[in-house]
Amino acid sequence: xxxxxxxxxxxxxxxxxxxxxxxxxxxxxxxxxxxxxxxxxxxxxxxxxxxxxxxxxxxxxxxxxxxxxxxxxxxxxxxxxxxxxxxxxxxxxxxxxxxxxxxxxxxxxxxxxxxxxxxxxxxxxxxxxxxxxxxxxxxxxxxxxxxxxxxxxxxxxxxxxxxxxxxxxxxxxxxxxxxxxxxxxxxxxxxxxx
Ligand code: IMP
Ligand code: MG
Numbered sequence: 201x202x203x204x205x206x207x208x209x210x211x212x213x214x215x216x217x218x219x220x221x222x223x224x225x226x227x228x229x230x231x232x233x234x235x236x237x238x239x240x241x242x243x244x245x246x247x248x249x250x251x252x253x254x255x256x257x258x259x260x261x262x263x264x265x266x267x268x269x270x271x272x273x274x275x276x277x278x279x280x281x282x283x284x285x286x287x288x289x290x291x292x293x294x295x296x297x298x299x300x301x302x303x304x305x306x307x308x309x310x311x312x313x314x315x316x317x318x319x320x321x322x323x324x325x326x327x328x329x330x331x332x333x334x335x336x337x338x339x340x341x342x343x344x345x346x347x348x349x350x351x352x353x354x355x356x357x358x359x360x361x362x363x364x365x366x367x368x369x370x371x372x373x374x375x376x377x378x379x380x381x382x383x384x385x386x387x388x389x390x391x392x393x394x
Contacts, residue, residue: 204366210374213356214349219331219373220254222348226329227258229346230299238262240296241329242318244310245269245287246368247303250360251331251348255301266290270310283313298323303360304332305347308340315342332356332373 230239238261243252245267256265269287300314311328319326329346336353354377357363358370367374 204364205376207358207367207370207374210357210367210376212372213351213354213375214359214373216359216371219348219359223251223254223331224258226346226348227255227260230255230329231260234261234263234297234299237297238264239299240293240323241265241299241301242289242293243267243301244303244314247360247362248301248331250368251303252301255329264291266293270314272310283310285317293318293321293323296323297325298327299345300326300328302328302330302344304334304356305330305342305344306334306337308338308342311342311344312340331359332361 241252241256241263243249243265246269249267252265256263266289267287268285268289270283271286272283298318300311300318302311305311305328311330315326327345328342330344331348333344333347333350334353335350354375355363356373356375357367358373360368361373362368363376
């Protein structure tokens with residue numbers, strides 16, 4: 201935990217201006233696609249909260265929001281596929297146009313699980329907006345309907361994303377280049393909420 205490098209030592213993958221411009225485009229597409237409806241945005245805590253806050257402020261149609269929290273078990277960067285909801289939705293999604301908002305789509309296990317669990321509550325539609333997509337890491341055949349950036353297989357932090365619960369507050373998305381640090385991550389974050 202004490203070995204976590206300073207944010208300023210980590211290289212930037214996507215800077216704040218680039219992120220903001222792309223989110224405005226995503227919000228415009230969402231506003232267009234859901235015209236005449238009121239999408240219900242479901243943010244996956246904690247990673248998606250910063251993205252969600254910026255995304256909704258660029259959406260020009262009515263929308264409502266809710267959050268759920270997920271815990272995935274596994275050894276750090278490799279999830280075991282076991283996922284459970286630790287904070288459930290506050291309001292029913294039956295008949296709603298649900299748009300799940302995720303920080304990053306990686307193996308696809310989280311969204312695949314959410315598709316099953318949320319789908320069982322009969323939403324009118326169920327889609328996914330992910331700020332980042334590590335497409336090369338996909339294990340399950342899920343795709344996001346709205347993707348901010350496709351990124352390479354590097355461990356990213358900032359803009360809501362964490363390493364050992366740190367760096368969520370960074371305005372840019374940065375990456376952790378050293379394999380040693382990833383090893384520490386594997387040791388330290390077992391069973392941490394994503
Ligand atoms: P998936 O279930 O493998 O698609 O994993 C998605 C979750 O894993 C994300 O919501 C993140 O919480 C976490 N995750 C995956 N890659 C990264 C990363 O590079 N940095 C931080 N968290 C990550
Ligand atoms: Mg997450």
